[in-house]
Amino acid sequence: MKLDRAGNAKRNLFFGTLNKVVTVVLPFIVRTTIIHILGAEYLGLGSLFSSILQVLSLTELGVGSAIVYSMYKPIANDDNDTLCALLAFYKKIYFMIGIFIMAMGLIIIPVLPKLINGSYPDTLNIYYLYLIYLINTVSSYVLFAFKGSLLNAYQRVDISNNINSVVNILMYFFQIIILITTRNYYLYAVLLVIGSVVINFLVAYYTNKLFPQIICRGKISDKKKQDIKVKLKGLMLNKVCQVSRNAFDSIFVSMFLGLAETAIYNNYYSIMNAVTSFLAIVSQSILGGVGNSVETESIKKNYFDMIKINFIYMWISGVCTVCLLCLYQPFTQVFFGKDMVLSINAVILFCIYFYVLKMGDIRSVYVHANGLWWENKYRSIIEAISNLALNYFLGKYFGIYGIITATLISLFFINFLWGSGIIFKYYFIDISIKEYYGLHFLYAITTIIACWITYNICELINIAGIVGLFFRLVICMILPNIIFILFYRKTKEYKAAMPWLIKKITE
Incomplete structure (x- = not known):
């Protein structure tokens, strides 16, 4: 199968842009609300926990990218049996990764205070809050995140973008309402988990509807497993590199300068990252098409x-x-x-x-x-x-x-x-x-x-x-x-x- 690369790219760009407007503008409003209602230290604490869990997510090792890459050739050859086997393999690996992240996340709990220079809000139990962020990270791995690989490989990320847009609009709306009316940071964080779970279920539903012939069954060959393992080793190192560039910056700012400075740094980084995420729509939209082009x-x-x-x-x-x-x-x-x-x-x-x-x-x-x-x-x-x-x-x-x-x-x-x-x-x-x-x-x-x-x-x-x-x-x-x-x-x-x-x- 030769994909409609130009048509898919245009559709992905359009809906990807709409999604980025939602996921950039609304979080910015939420950040502003947190600063004015609760203070910069609350924002810094959330940024720190997100960075820690981004480091833990290294255990994903880039499995998703390796599986998506492995799908380009069977898609070009209309080989559904191989696609089904790859999806089954992906599901099993992702569940194991989720359990591992949960275990490692629990081990880190005793050292949390040492990652904060100075004080943190005394109205918060940082351990409870951290557990909410940890559950949010793990939920995608143990649910249906593996289904998204099909959308990426077939250059149909517009579907996941639309799901993210709708769910995030509702989630951010209720987060702002909760912050204004209750000033309860725990409820704000719990909504992150609810949003992730809903997104996972909807991605699974629409993927099953669009590709009913591709289900989790069969096993990939030993040769294919070996090829994926080699790719995973390289992706693991690449992921370590990315995290050392991004997440560790916030952790070092927190260690050397404190939560208030972390919040200021992350405001500037978030603005830059917002622009970066808009441009990322281009690479995300064309990746499946480029993969198909490399094969053809x-x-x-x-x-x-x-x-x-x-x-x-x-x-x-x-x-x-x-x-x-x-x-x-x-x-x-x-x-x-x-x-x-x-x-x-x-x-x-x-x-x-x-x-x-x-x-x-x-x-x-x-x-x-x-x-x-x-x-x-x-x-x-x-x-x-x-x-x-x-x-x-x-x-x-x-x-x-x-x-x-x-x-x-x-x-x-x-x-x-x-x-x-x-x-x-x-x-x-x-x-x-x-x-x-x-x-x-x-x-x-x-x-x-x-x-x-x-x-x-x-x-x-x-x-x-x-x-x-x-x-x-x-x-x-x-x-x-x-x-x-x-x-x-x-x-x-x-x-x-x-x-x-x-x-x-x-x-």
């Missing part, structure tokens, strides 16, 4: 597609970087208050962090589509170790600035430079990586120029509040795009990507 198209065709998609993606990422630089401070002041504002130096570091993170996203789609996780093993190990060591030493002496800088160093030199070389070594074999690096250098320089020009013009606006924020946003949406058109209009990437994009949109 030539390497040169896939490289040409990657360059086109990467050009469009980095254009969007550049505009987002400009927006972050110009809007971070006024946005934080308006919605969180002046006491929650970091310095402009921290803002610049967050913007560089965001842009460097985006540089490797499209390349990563092709890494996942080719299952090159084991080939990335040394890169993942060294990046994780470097990030943890740099986080500790730089965070200890330079605080938040050191923690962000630590992530930046490992992200650029190890993740981007080294990681890009791996896919050219194992997949784009006969293609020089120099062009790829050169294009990213051009995109980065152009983005820096756009940031400098737009920021200085925005600083001329002396209007405070939401009105001033709106005028800055208008400038950020128009000026960088004009600059990019002037810089890129004569490049072959622009001439190839823009007609292709317009055609895909209008088809």
Whole structure:
């Protein structure tokens, strides 16, 4: 079966965007409500527990990604027996992972106070609250999370996005009502569990309805098991790397600076992560199609597609970087208050962090589509170790600035430079990586120029509040795009990507 890659991607992008609006805007309202009603320490505590459980979720080892990758070929060959066997294997592994996370989560309980620098709200029992967060994490693994693999492999994530949108709207609405009327943080946390359970049941229901022929039965061959095990080893290391980059940042901020600083850091990180999650819609929407393309198209065709998609993606990422630089401070002041504002130096570091993170996203789609996780093993190990060591030493002496800088160093030199070389070594074999690096250098320089020009013009606006924020946003949406058109209009990437994009949109 050759999937309708363009049609599925457009549908996934549309509903994925709607889902991100819900899962970004409403949590932001909830965070603001918590800060104003309960205080920053409550928000910091929730961020800390989420980070701890993200570390525990390392035991997932990327099983989902490995199984989805293993489904690309049987989908292309209409091999339903293999798909059924893979789903049964996935179900068994995920249940075992859920039980393991629960056990490890319970073991961590005695050391919770040591992960908090200073005091925490005396009205809360941190052990009870942590158990609620732990149950929320485990629930997906022991229920029907494995069903989502079919939606990903068939490029139908629009279904799970729609389910998430509806359930989360209701959940966040009731969370806000509970915070305002009862100020009860326990009830707020319990709703997280209820939301997760409902989402799991609905995903299972609609997956069964859409793919009734694919059920949990049969066993995969020993050869397939061995192949998945190799992929899992690489994915495990990749997952460790990702967690060392994200979750440990919050833990180190809590250890060195306390819960209040953790809340401030996580406000800035959440804003950046919100933009990142919107862009992630692109990679999530095209991954199944790219996996199908890897099985059915030539390497040169896939490289040409990657360059086109990467050009469009980095254009969007550049505009987002400009927006972050110009809007971070006024946005934080308006919605969180002046006491929650970091310095402009921290803002610049967050913007560089965001842009460097985006540089490797499209390349990563092709890494996942080719299952090159084991080939990335040394890169993942060294990046994780470097990030943890740099986080500790730089965070200890330079605080938040050191923690962000630590992530930046490992992200650029190890993740981007080294990681890009791996896919050219194992997949784009006969293609020089120099062009790829050169294009990213051009995109980065152009983005820096756009940031400098737009920021200085925005600083001329002396209007405070939401009105001033709106005028800055208008400038950020128009000026960088004009600059990019002037810089890129004569490049072959622009001439190839823009007609292709317009055609895909209008088809």
